[in-house]
Amino acid sequence: MKVNGKHYLTIWMEGSTVYMIDQTLLPFEFRIFEAKNYRDTCKAISAMIVRGAGAIGVAAGFAMAQACMEGQGGGYLDYIQNARKEIEATRPTARNLFYATERVFNAALKSVESAIREAIAIAEENIQDALAIGKYGQAIIPGKARIATQCNAGWLGFVDHGSALSVVYAARDAGKVLFVYVNETRPRSQGARLTAWELHHENIPHTIIADNACAYFAASEKIDLFVVGADRIARNGDTANKIGTLDKAIIAKEFGIPFYVAAPLSTFDVKCQTGKDIPIEERDEDEVLFQSGTDAEGVYRNIRVSNPGSHALNPAFDVTPAGYITGIITEKGIIKPIEEEIVKICNA
Amino acid sequence: MKVNGKHYLTIWMEGSTVYMIDQTLLPFEFRIFEAKNYRDTCKAISAMIVRGAGAIGVAAGFAMAQACMEGQGGGYLDYIQNARKEIEATRPTARNLFYATERVFNAALKSVESAIREAIAIAEENIQDALAIGKYGQAIIPGKARIATQCNAGWLGFVDHGSALSVVYAARDAGKVLFVYVNETRPRSQGARLTAWELHHENIPHTIIADNACAYFAASEKIDLFVVGADRIARNGDTANKIGTLDKAIIAKEFGIPFYVAAPLSTFDVKCQTGKDIPIEERDEDEVLFQSGTDAEGVYRNIRVSNPGSHALNPAFDVTPAGYITGIITEKGIIKPIEEEIVKICNA
Numbered sequence: 001m002k003v004n005g006k007h008y009l010t011i012w013m014e015g016s017t018v019y020m021i022d023q024t025l026l027p028f029e030f031r032i033f034e035a036k037n038y039r040d041t042c043k044a045i046s047a048m049i050v051r052g053a054g055a056i057g058v059a060a061g062f063a064m065a066q067a068c069m070e071g072q073g074g075g076y077l078d079y080i081q082n083a084r085k086e087i088e089a090t091r092p093t094a095r096n097l098f099y100a101t102e103r104v105f106n107a108a109l110k111s112v113e114s115a116i117r118e119a120i121a122i123a124e125e126n127i128q129d130a131l132a133i134g135k136y137g138q139a140i141i142p143g144k145a146r147i148a149t150q151c152n153a154g155w156l157g158f159v160d161h162g163s164a165l166s167v168v169y170a171a172r173d174a175g176k177v178l179f180v181y182v183n184e185t186r187p188r189s190q191g192a193r194l195t196a197w198e199l200h201h202e203n204i205p206h207t208i209i210a211d212n213a214c215a216y217f218a219a220s221e222k223i224d225l226f227v228v229g230a231d232r233i234a235r236n237g238d239t240a241n242k243i244g245t246l247d248k249a250i251i252a253k254e255f256g257i258p259f260y261v262a263a264p265l266s267t268f269d270v271k272c273q274t275g276k277d278i279p280i281e282e283r284d285e286d287e288v289l290f291q292s293g294t295d296a297e298g299v300y301r302n303i304r305v306s307n308p309g310s311h312a313l314n315p316a317f318d319v320t321p322a323g324y325i326t327g328i329i330t331e332k333g334i335i336k337p338i339e340e341e342i343v344k345i346c347n348a
Numbered sequence: 349m350k351v352n353g354k355h356y357l358t359i360w361m362e363g364s365t366v367y368m369i370d371q372t373l374l375p376f377e378f379r380i381f382e383a384k385n386y387r388d389t390c391k392a393i394s395a396m397i398v399r400g401a402g403a404i405g406v407a408a409g410f411a412m413a414q415a416c417m418e419g420q421g422g423g424y425l426d427y428i429q430n431a432r433k434e435i436e437a438t439r440p441t442a443r444n445l446f447y448a449t450e451r452v453f454n455a456a457l458k459s460v461e462s463a464i465r466e467a468i469a470i471a472e473e474n475i476q477d478a479l480a481i482g483k484y485g486q487a488i489i490p491g492k493a494r495i496a497t498q499c500n501a502g503w504l505g506f507v508d509h510g511s512a513l514s515v516v517y518a519a520r521d522a523g524k525v526l527f528v529y530v531n532e533t534r535p536r537s538q539g540a541r542l543t544a545w546e547l548h549h550e551n552i553p554h555t556i557i558a559d560n561a562c563a564y565f566a567a568s569e570k571i572d573l574f575v576v577g578a579d580r581i582a583r584n585g586d587t588a589n590k591i592g593t594l595d596k597a598i599i600a601k602e603f604g605i606p607f608y609v610a611a612p613l614s615t616f617d618v619k620c621q622t623g624k625d626i627p628i629e630e631r632d633e634d635e636v637l638f639q640s641g642t643d644a645e646g647v648y649r650n651i652r653v654s655n656p657g658s659h660a661l662n663p664a665f666d667v668t669p670a671g672y673i674t675g676i677i678t679e680k681g682i683i684k685p686i687e688e689e690i691v692k693i694c695n696a
Contacts, residue, residue: 027655101652182658184636186534186558189653192637194656208660210636211559212592216666219594244560247595248569250602254458280564288532288558293651303641303649304535307375307544310530312556312607319475 052157057096064104130161132331137167151242153229237322237337238275275319288312400505405444412452478509480679485515499590501577585670585685586623623667636660
């Protein structure tokens with residue numbers, strides 16, 4: 001997608017350096033973060049400089065390739081095995097991360113060059129998958145749809161285009177007139193910061209709402225459908241996604257509003273029988289207790305927005321049981337969230 | 349309740365000055381705001397220096413009494429009629445506001461002294477009602493209850509004790525061991541700022557959670573019941589309360605968790621047939637787009653936490669239909685949210 005007229009990807013690799021848009025600074029500052037080795041890339045994943053299931057997967061693949069380059073020579077296998085463990089410990093929930101480390105690690109057993117080619121292939125597939133998700137998904141968007149989304153499943157969460165927002169962009173390109181309700185998505189506000197930034201740059205009409213206001217707008221018949229991303233989809237269709245997704249799915253069910261998940265097949269984990277098998281990352285309480293942004297002079301600041309002395313619990317994801325999900329939009333078409341269709345499409 | 353060992357009320361009147369704890373500065377600074385005339389008090393209500401249905405009602409009663417003192421002499425009736433309109437325009441949703449202006453205005457038709465006595469009586473009743481709500485409500489709290497609440501329905505939202513939190517305090521005083529899930533309650537974060545501050549001062553174990561995490565904890569069977577406050581209760585039991593209450597009620601229903609509303613009878617509006625008749629206040633978008641708090645040096649700052657150029661919609665309340673509500677805890681006992689019981693208790 002374009003930023004100030006120039007085409008950018010969310011993440012890319014040149015030589016042994018991984019470049020990524022620093023998403024902790026957006027929407028206030030547009031800066032490229034350079035990860036010179038796999039440990040830098042690991043830190044970038046943990047600190048959410050790069051985030052979103054698709055982009056995390058690509059970053060993990062690049063990190064694995066970096067480790068291969070660094071570990072050439074004596075002790076190569078030990079080095080890349082240890083690196084794989086470190087990479088996989090950065091964020092436990094996103095399936096795409098493990099999908100990527102496995103592919104690049106297996107290629108690395110052949111050669112460093114194979115590992116690099118595999119990591120780049122994962123990034124290129126990510127772009128094509130996102131485009132295809134948009135193509136299939138836009139078919140279910142009504143002509144004047146008011147769409148609600150959670151977190152950021154946009155191009156920033158992939159290498160390009162996104163998952164849920166790829167559907168929005170494709171529907172817009174098909175001439176549909178859209179309005180997007182952007183749930184703020186506390187605690188890290190990826191909705192208010194990243195999704196709103198994307199939609200603003202794409203001139204797509206939208207409004208930010210507090211996460212608390214979602215039921216109000218659903219009850220007021222102002223939301224036609226939900227489209228959200230996913231971090232891991234179990235064999236039975238249970239879907240882990242950013243915390244608050246379950247709240248929105250329950251609201252959607254209550255008011256009879258279609259609730260779609262958009263995700264590439266690399267997000268599916270058929271070894272997880274149900275959502276109960278998906279590990280949920282718990283992050284630092286300070287993400288809830290503090291908030292960052294810019295003051296009137298444009299200075300970036302971190303402030304306490306809660307009672308000093310009180311603590312917080314901060315699960316980063318929740319699991320939406322398959323029964324709440326109308327359909328899953330993949331790069332091979334839209335499927336029902338049931339084992340039969342999931343296993344079939346994953347093996348196709 | 350006590351602050352640093354000294355007993356405080358949320359709001360009180362001495363002579364023609366209304367004093368109130370400035371709730372826009374809590375939990376970072378404890379300061380008393382002085383409203384020297386009714387217009388100051390109106391501004392304090394609009395700016396949420398005083399907030400919470402009960403405290404708003406008392407503030408409105410005091411403002412009406414201030415107007416009577418100011419308007420003595422020629423043009424008295426015109427003056428207090430205009431003042432009443434101004435006071436009632438400050439915040440449209442809270443029933444207690446209109447309840448108080450009506451009572452004090454009617455008394456003012458007799459004499460200024462009657463108006464002052466009536467305003468003070470409303471404040472004193474508010475304290476007694478809150479205590480009685482706690483007494484009745486604590487009976488439904490299990491011995492080791494994990495309670496979720498929304499916004500602040502504590503002593504800061506009343507003159508003392510609170511509604512939902514009065515139940516918590518009474519249950520604690522009855523020897524019950526409690527844990528409270530404090531929903532942050534964006535956009536103004538009354539949960540993270542005020543409820544957490546109250547519970548911290550009362551040494552009641554609690555955790556702040558992002559509003560988004562409520563379904564996660566409900567699905568994890570970590571919430572035994574919800575107790576929330578109310579800003580206006582219609583004749584059929586439909587209840588307006590802080591935005592996000594409906595989301596929580598829907599989640600409670602989905603997981604079979606009891607959902608109680610705690611409110612004095614002054615919050616009931618039997619002239620509203622259903623929730624559709626309750627006006628919903630829309631507040632400034634900046635409450636969503638910005639957030640305030642203190643930096644590491646303790647300096648109070650307001651920062652943008654959202655994409656510049658994007659807008660927000662900011663409904664301050666939502667309506668929870670009666671069907672979601674297990675019971676309403678009042679100062680005269682616990683009732684079902686049905687017209688028959690509501691009309692009976694309001695006329696008792």
